[in-house]
Amino acid sequence: MTEAPDTNRENANRDAEMTASAVEDWFVREVLPLEAALMQFLQHNWRNKADITDLRQDVYTQVFDAAQKTIPDNTRAFVFQTARNLLINRLKREHIVPIEAVADVEALNAAIEAPGPERTTIARDELRRLQAALDRLPPRAREAVVLGRIEGLSGRQIAARMGITEQAVSHHLITGVRALVNEVFGEDRKRPQ
Amino acid sequence: MNDASDIEFKAADWLQRRQFWNWSDEDQAALDAWLAEASAHRVAFLRLKAGYAQTERLVALRSTKPERAPRTRTRWFQAVAALAAIGVIGAAATFYLAKPQPITYATQVGGRQTITLADGTRIELNTDTLLKLNKTSAKRSVTLVKGEAYFQVQHDAARPFVVETAGHTVTDLGTKFTVHTEQGRIEVRLVEGEARLDAVDTAKPQPSMLLKPGDVAVATANSMSVKRESMSRLSDDLGWRRGLIVFHDTTLAAAADKLNRYNTNKLVIDAGAARLKINGTFRADDAQTFAQMARDVFGLRITATADNTRLSR
Numbered sequence: 001m002t003e004a005p006d007t008n009r010e011n012a013n014r015d016a017e018m019t020a021s022a023v024e025d026w027f028v029r030e031v032l033p034l035e036a037a038l039m040q041f042l043q044h045n046w047r048n049k050a051d052i053t054d055l056r057q058d059v060y061t062q063v064f065d066a067a068q069k070t071i072p073d074n075t076r077a078f079v080f081q082t083a084r085n086l087l088i089n090r091l092k093r094e095h096i097v098p099i100e101a102v103a104d105v106e107a108l109n110a111a112i113e114a115p116g117p118e119r120t121t122i123a124r125d126e127l128r129r130l131q132a133a134l135d136r137l138p139p140r141a142r143e144a145v146v147l148g149r150i151e152g153l154s155g156r157q158i159a160a161r162m163g164i165t166e167q168a169v170s171h172h173l174i175t176g177v178r179a180l181v182n183e184v185f186g187e188d189r190k191r192p193q
Numbered sequence: 194m195n196d197a198s199d200i201e202f203k204a205a206d207w208l209q210r211r212q213f214w215n216w217s218d219e220d221q222a223a224l225d226a227w228l229a230e231a232s233a234h235r236v237a238f239l240r241l242k243a244g245y246a247q248t249e250r251l252v253a254l255r256s257t258k259p260e261r262a263p264r265t266r267t268r269w270f271q272a273v274a275a276l277a278a279i280g281v282i283g284a285a286a287t288f289y290l291a292k293p294q295p296i297t298y299a300t301q302v303g304g305r306q307t308i309t310l311a312d313g314t315r316i317e318l319n320t321d322t323l324l325k326l327n328k329t330s331a332k333r334s335v336t337l338v339k340g341e342a343y344f345q346v347q348h349d350a351a352r353p354f355v356v357e358t359a360g361h362t363v364t365d366l367g368t369k370f371t372v373h374t375e376q377g378r379i380e381v382r383l384v385e386g387e388a389r390l391d392a393v394d395t396a397k398p399q400p401s402m403l404l405k406p407g408d409v410a411v412a413t414a415n416s417m418s419v420k421r422e423s424m425s426r427l428s429d430d431l432g433w434r435r436g437l438i439v440f441h442d443t444t445l446a447a448a449a450d451k452l453n454r455y456n457t458n459k460l461v462i463d464a465g466a467a468r469l470k471i472n473g474t475f476r477a478d479d480a481q482t483f484a485q486m487a488r489d490v491f492g493l494r495i496t497a498t499a500d501n502t503r504l505s506r
Contacts (some may be wrong), residue, residue, distance in 0.1 A: 028243040057197035060236040091368070127250050127490045132249070133370030135439070148213050150251050155213035155355075166214075173209040178201060180251075181244030 023067045030075040031063060036186025038083060045087055056089075059083045133183035137176055144169055145176035197237075204237040206430075208245060237258070250489075256349045296326040300340070302477050303455045307438070313347040314354060319433050320375075320455045320477070327357075341373035345436055348386070357393075361412050370404070371431065381410040382422075382430055393419065436476045445469050445487060445504065456480045464506035466493055 035056070042055050062082050072078035134142055140162070147153045147161055159169045207224050228235045298318060300306050306318040308505070310326075312333070318324060322340025333349075337358040338418035344373070346354045348367035356363040358374040372379060381390055383404040388403040390410050402417055404410055408428055410419045429439035438455075440448050446467035449460035455477040469491050475483050484502050488495050496503040 005417075024239055027239055032240060032243055053201070054305040056196040057200065057233060057237065061231075061233045064236045065232050127486060128470075128472035128479065129247055130251050135472075135474060149248060152252075155209070158213070168204065169213075170209055173213060176200060177205045177209055177241060177245055180248050181241050184244040184247045185240070 011193060014183075023064065023071065026067060026071050026075075027060075027064055031060065031079060032185055034076060034079050039186070041080065041083060042082055042087075055086065058086055059090070073181065124141065129183050135181055138172075140164075141172040141175040141179075144172035145180070148173060149176075149180075197233070200233055200237045204234065204241050205364065207238060208241050208319070212245070228410040230499070235416060257435060285502050287489050298322075298324045299324075305388070305433075310347075312349065314345075315345040317343040317434055319343075337372050337374050341371060341433070343369070343371045343431065346386075358415060359412075360393055362391045362393055364391070365379045378411065378413050381408075381412075382410045382427060383410075384427060384431070433477055436477050437474050439474045440471050442470050442472060444490075448483070449504075452477065452480045452483060459501045460484060461501045463503065463505040466491065 027151070038059065039052065039056060042052050042059075043049065046052060046055060059079065059082050063079055066078075066082070084091070100111060104120075134145065137145065143162060144158055147158045148155070153161065155169050159166045162169065195247045202256045207227065210220065211224065219456040224238075228238055237444055254331075254452075259380070296309055298306060298316075300320060302321045304320055304398050308316045308318070308324075310316070310333075314333070316324065316335070319341035322342060323338040324340075324342055325336040325338060327334040327336060333352055333354045335354075335356055337356055344354070344356065345391050346364070346365040346368050347363060348354075354365040355363075356372050357372075358372055359377050361379055363370065363372055363381055366387040366389060368388045370386075370388050371382045371384070373382075381388070381404060385405050385406055388404045390404060390412065392412065402410060402419060404419065407424060408419050408429075409422050410417065411429075414417075426441070429441070432439045433455075438448075440451075443451075444467060446464045448471055449462045453459045456481065458482070462482050466487075469487070471490070472485065473486075480502065484495055484504060487493055487504055493504045493506060496505070
């Protein structure tokens with residue numbers, strides 16, 4: 001899939017466009033594959049699990065914005081440094097977490113530097129993980145994704161086949177896409193099968 | 194500020210709209226505007242778009258002839274109706290016979306049949322199965338000679354329903370269950386209600402075993418054991434009723450054994466590949482797709498002949 005040119009920046013010259021797409025390429029190629037490790041890091045170091053998706057999104061946004069100026073040399077270190085700073089700032093701001101929690105986070109440099117084995121077996125495991133994620137979906141969402149993604153039907157055809165409204169199809173597809181993408185980037189990998 | 198999860202929902206909505214519905218220039222402009230609103234939007238959309246592209250591999254699961262699916266289903270329903278009628282006529286006919294012969298139902302490798310008895314009991318035969326209806330007055334009795342069947346019994350305390358197989362009996366106490374018998378080893382899976390498992394002609398008498406939903410009992414001539422499975426796992430075990438087999442961390446060797454029950458062209462897994470593990474849902478009658486997938490996922494080689502399909506490193 002090619003990204004449509006960004007028509008919303010009125011002053012976008014050719015260089016700026018190239019930079020934007022270079023940052024996006026970098027983000028997809030180097031940042032997203034770190035997601036499993038990043039989620040693990042966030043989960044280990046943040047007690048309120050309900051915040052994790054928020055935190056991940058904040059890390060991504062900050063990293064993405066920073067890269068608009070300069071794409072960092074060491075993506076992994078940069079991402080985890082951003083995550084670490086974000087956690088520390090939140091802890092300080094919220095004043096509700098015991099001091100040891102901050103110490104825990106500050107002790108994490110070693111973990112940050114260690115290269116993760118998490119992407120090495122990805123191709124081999126990908127299909128079985130995707131299938132497992134598919135199997136875990138609610139039955140209707142699963143059916144919609146199977147018909148759309150696997151059998152190649154359009155939304156309208158899925159609605160006809162399943163005998164439900166187009167709006168319901170959209171809803172199931174949203175659920176399905178989110179769950180599958182979580183699986184692709186590995187955050188659900190640790191869930192018990 | 195918007196919750197990350199709301200943004201992700203919105204981004205997923207854009208993605209599915211672009212992917213599965215009519216997509217106009219206006220739609221694209223609206224998406225571009227949304228993306229330009231905040232980096233958080235752009236990042237969420239990028240992530241979903243890149244992740245979704247990586248699910249391409251799932252297309253390998255595409256059924257070979259998707260357009261025929263509804264017709265197959267229709268034929269299947271007709272077949273069920275016809276079999277149900279045969280079951281009723283058969284049961285009625287034997288009622289008038291002085292010395293009734295057992296009625297026999299059989300499926301071929303890869304076949305499946307549903308029988309509805311006169312009392313409303315439903316029996317679904319899996320691949321390569323032989324079942325006899327024994328006519329006795331005191332109880333309703335069937336013999337599972339080989340293979341596997343799912344029983345949905347109309348309970349009648351006065352006339353218990355009994356499945357006899359490999360020296361054991363399973364007695365319905367208001368039940369849905371399956372029985373699988375293979376070379377003297379039987380497995381009983383209790384879906385609903387209760388059933389009792391008894392060994393009838395083993396050398397050492399065994400106590401009865403009362404089975405509850407989720408129980409999977411395994412019995413041989415001289416042993417009986419039971420474990421509890423989650424209902425979702427149990428429902429996976431019953432995938433064959435829809436023509437599907439579900440694997441959970443199953444070795445290729447074990448998966449091949451399962452698929453081989455349904456196919457005449459047998460999968461052979463070389464020792465080097467036998468212990469690789471696979472997850473997923475496969476069509477029971479389509480070992481070829483399974484083989485191709487194993488080849489792609491594990492980088493194996495396929496050597497096919499008329500009788501078998503060999504997977505090796």
